[in-house]
Amino acid sequence: MIAATHDHPANAKKFTDNEPRAHWHDQAIWFVRSKRDKAAWTLPEWETLRERASQIKTHMLSNLAGYLEQFEAEATKRGAVVHWAKDAAEHNEIVLKLLQSHGVKKVVKSKSMLTEECHLNPFLERHGLEVVDTDLGEWIVQLLHEPPSHIVMPAIHIKREEVGELFHKHLGTDKGATDPPYLVNAARNELRQKFLGAEAGITGVNFAIAETGGFVVCTNEGNCDLGVSLPKLHIACMGMEKIIPRAADLGVFLRLLARSATGQPITTYSSHFHGPMEGGELHIVIVDNGRSKILGTPEFRRSLHCIRCGACMNTCPVYRRSGGHSYDTTVPGPIGSILAPSRDPAQHSTLPFACSLCGSCSDVCPVKIDLHLQLLTWRKQIAALGLLPFDKRWGMWFAGKLFSRPRLYELAGKVGRTLWPWLPRFMVYNPLNKWGKQRELPPMPKKSFREMYAQRNETARKKNS
Amino acid sequence: MPRVGLFIPCYIDQVYPDVGIATCEVLERFGCEIDFPVNQTCCGQPMANTGCTVDAVPVARNFIEIFAKYDHIVCPSGSCVAMVRSHYEHLLHDEIAAGRVDKAAFKHVEKNTLELVEFLVDVLKVERLDVPFPHKVGLHQSCHGLRELRLGQCSELVSPAYSKAEQLLKTMPGLELVPLKRVDECCGFGGTFAINEEAVSCMMGNDRIHDHEEAGTQVMTAGDMSCLMHLQGLLVRQKKPMKIMHLAQIFAGRSVV
Numbered sequence: 258m259i260a261a262t263h264d265h266p267a268n269a270k271k272f273t274d275n276e277p278r279a280h281w282h283d284q285a286i287w288f289v290r291s292k293r294d295k296a297a298w299t300l301p302e303w304e305t306l307r308e309r310a311s312q313i314k315t316h317m318l319s320n321l322a323g324y325l326e327q328f329e330a331e332a333t334k335r336g337a338v339v340h341w342a343k344d345a346a347e348h349n350e351i352v353l354k355l356l357q358s359h360g361v362k363k364v365v366k367s368k369s370m371l372t373e374e375c376h377l378n379p380f381l382e383r384h385g386l387e388v389v390d391t392d393l394g395e396w397i398v399q400l401l402h403e404p405p406s407h408i409v410m411p412a413i414h415i416k417r418e419e420v421g422e423l424f425h426k427h428l429g430t431d432k433g434a435t436d437p438p439y440l441v442n443a444a445r446n447e448l449r450q451k452f453l454g455a456e457a458g459i460t461g462v463n464f465a466i467a468e469t470g471g472f473v474v475c476t477n478e479g480n481c482d483l484g485v486s487l488p489k490l491h492i493a494c495m496g497m498e499k500i501i502p503r504a505a506d507l508g509v510f511l512r513l514l515a516r517s518a519t520g521q522p523i524t525t526y527s528s529h530f531h532g533p534m535e536g537g538e539l540h541i542v543i544v545d546n547g548r549s550k551i552l553g554t555p556e557f558r559r560s561l562h563c564i565r566c567g568a569c570m571n572t573c574p575v576y577r578r579s580g581g582h583s584y585d586t587t588v589p590g591p592i593g594s595i596l597a598p599s600r601d602p603a604q605h606s607t608l609p610f611a612c613s614l615c616g617s618c619s620d621v622c623p624v625k626i627d628l629h630l631q632l633l634t635w636r637k638q639i640a641a642l643g644l645l646p647f648d649k650r651w652g653m654w655f656a657g658k659l660f661s662r663p664r665l666y667e668l669a670g671k672v673g674r675t676l677w678p679w680l681p682r683f684m685v686y687n688p689l690n691k692w693g694k695q696r697e698l699p700p701m702p703k704k705s706f707r708e709m710y711a712q713r714n715e716t717a718r719k720k721n722s
Numbered sequence: 723m724p725r726v727g728l729f730i731p732c733y734i735d736q737v738y739p740d741v742g743i744a745t746c747e748v749l750e751r752f753g754c755e756i757d758f759p760v761n762q763t764c765c766g767q768p769m770a771n772t773g774c775t776v777d778a779v780p781v782a783r784n785f786i787e788i789f790a791k792y793d794h795i796v797c798p799s800g801s802c803v804a805m806v807r808s809h810y811e812h813l814l815h816d817e818i819a820a821g822r823v824d825k826a827a828f829k830h831v832e833k834n835t836l837e838l839v840e841f842l843v844d845v846l847k848v849e850r851l852d853v854p855f856p857h858k859v860g861l862h863q864s865c866h867g868l869r870e871l872r873l874g875q876c877s878e879l880v881s882p883a884y885s886k887a888e889q890l891l892k893t894m895p896g897l898e899l900v901p902l903k904r905v906d907e908c909c910g911f912g913g914t915f916a917i918n919e920e921a922v923s924c925m926m927g928n929d930r931i932h933d934h935e936e937a938g939t940q941v942m943t944a945g946d947m948s949c950l951m952h953l954q955g956l957l958v959r960q961k962k963p964m965k966i967m968h969l970a971q972i973f974a975g976r977s978v979v
């Protein structure tokens with residue numbers, strides 16, 4: 258067996274070892290899921306909206322090339338410059354060149370999962386640029402030198418007290434201060450300086466409209482607008498699946514996105530960009546980075562519907578109890594466990610198994626991605642690639658043989674049940690038995706159902722004759 | 723009289739035989755003629771869910787052959803039924819195409835394999851269960867029964883409220899259903915997940931137990947014994963007084979032990 262470089266069970270175990278913290282994490286995120294439920298219930302047409310959104314995305318994906326070209330043409334007409342990047346490296350190069358050719362040293366960035374995916378920050382920093390994430394949560398994890406643990410709430414794993422500590426160290430706030438308005442204010446003052454000093458703004462893209470060549474960025478802090486209003490250079494980075502065909506489709510997604518993400522009716526800011534502002538430049542970088550490969554696999558194509566709302570993370574009982582970092586990927590949780598193996602199945606082979614197959618993610622997803630079924634499909638592919646650990650592989654081979662032979666199965670059961678009560682406890686409960694670490698095994702009955710059933714029929718027959 | 727082929731999942735056969743017997747008693751009470759074909763073993767779910775499709779296929783093929791002759795195939799496990807109804811088509815696709823599995827037989831089995839509660843409510847149209855059960859009962863909604871078979875409303879969906887199990891439990895004299903904070907969160911069993919992700923699995927189980935404790939559950943019940951086996955394992959290890967019973971055992975009027 259090839260060892261998975263990333264070991265979700267081991268990471269998750271570490272996370273649950275700190276039980277109070279794991280509980281706090283679970284409850285904090287469950288709270289968001291509950292808010293999402295309330296928000297969804299305010300719209301009687303919720304399920305229709307989900308269906309509609311899913312259809313639009315399916316349609317878009319089957320006509321992606323055409324819509325991308327249309328978007329490029331329309332955006333160009335509006336004065337934007339469109340760039341195409343086949344992978345993360347190309348994307349980073351394009352951004353760097355743009356910044357260098359404009360003599361930029363300081364950049365502000367509003368939240369963009371794509372630039373996280375491409376590891377743009379460390380790349381630019383290596384080239385001597387200063388990059389500041391201006392989304393509060395993003396900025397907190399940046400100060401901590403950690404990756405985000407959630408795609409919508411990047412610092413959800415960090416407690417208020419720890420933010421206080423961090424700000425005390427970096428911003429000189431009062432020691433022990435945990436009052437959110439006080440801390441937010443301190444952050445705001447600091448970030449304001451960054452905004453004022455920035456020479457370029459980088460943003461993500463939530464929806465790019467083919468029909469108009471415009472795009473929309475959704476934020477709650479308004480940092481996107483601030484970041485691109487002062488500097489003359491605006492670079493917007495988007496995955497190529499962010500396209501929607503028409504402006505009229507936007508309403509469907511905006512209604513779903515914030516409700517699914519945080520339970521808000523809509524994000525505080527939905528910023529529309531149609532061409533550069535006066536005297537400025539707008540560059541749009543469209544990135545593939547493995548997306549066409551996913552598009553080419555019918556089983557996983559639907560994962561490209563994703564609008565990165567994070568609802569599947571919030572509902573996932575495993576994510577809530579293992580934390581975003583346990584996935585070792587930019588996008589964690591159910592959707593991340595599908596996207597990551599598409600990049601590298603060997604490295605991420607434990608992710609599709611970090612799932613109890615409860616199916617909650619598929620029901621919560623606003624664009625109806627059949628997440629749990631795709632995870633199941635990944636399991637098959639991982640087995641087919643020979644990436645299953647030895648015990649699992651041969652255990653299942655053995656079970657398959659046993660269950661195909663009714664007599665052998667019956668015999669094995671009988672032997673097991675007879676021997677069981679005689680086994681000393683240390684033979685049953687030892688480190689090899691993971692079941693028994695925290696759980697008892699059920700008491701073994703003397704007879705199987707089939708034996709009892711036969712006996713029952715026999716008694717009935719005797720009574721009747 | 724409906725002729726029922728009884729499908730008893732392997733772990734119920736071997737470890738929880740009384741759940742099978744209780745299922746027989748309930749079905750007979752409502753006039754079914756039951757047959758238990760003895761050459762059945764398992765539906766193949768453990769292998770399929772681990773990704774070991776090749777090992778699951780022969781088991782699924784046997785299943786179709788064995789059960790094709792019955793009007794209804796009834797099983798006291800939502801998870802095993804979901805395997806047949808939602809996953810066999812994909813699993814057996816090549817077998818059917820190659821003629822190794824008869825298409826009509828497959829279609830018949832797929833359509834007519836029902837979970838016990840669903841069979842009672844939808845086919846037998848059972849409205850009341852006049853069996854006294856004077857206890858505080860907490861219903862654990864097993865995920866596959868819920869989100870694949872839709873035996874009840876799922877909390878993620880904006881859709882009308884219903885629950886087939888609750889509907890029956892509510893008619894039992896003396897039975898009090900307790901309200902839970904998280905009505906349909908997974909217990910963390912998940913088959914090989916329980917071993918593979920032991921830490922998270924047990925934490926999920928303990929959280930479920932805690933929710934039931936706060937609600938005052940004396941007997942926790944579910945349509946799937948596998949979830950209950952996991953929860954029982956945690957309860958017994960921690961010497962907690964809460965009991966577990968399969969829905970069939972409650973419907974059959976078993977006393978709490």
Ligand code: SF4
Pocket residue numbers: 517562563564565566567568569570592621622623624625626628
């Ligand atoms: S997969 Fe669905 S639920 Fe998960 S982040 Fe994407 S859109 Fe949201």
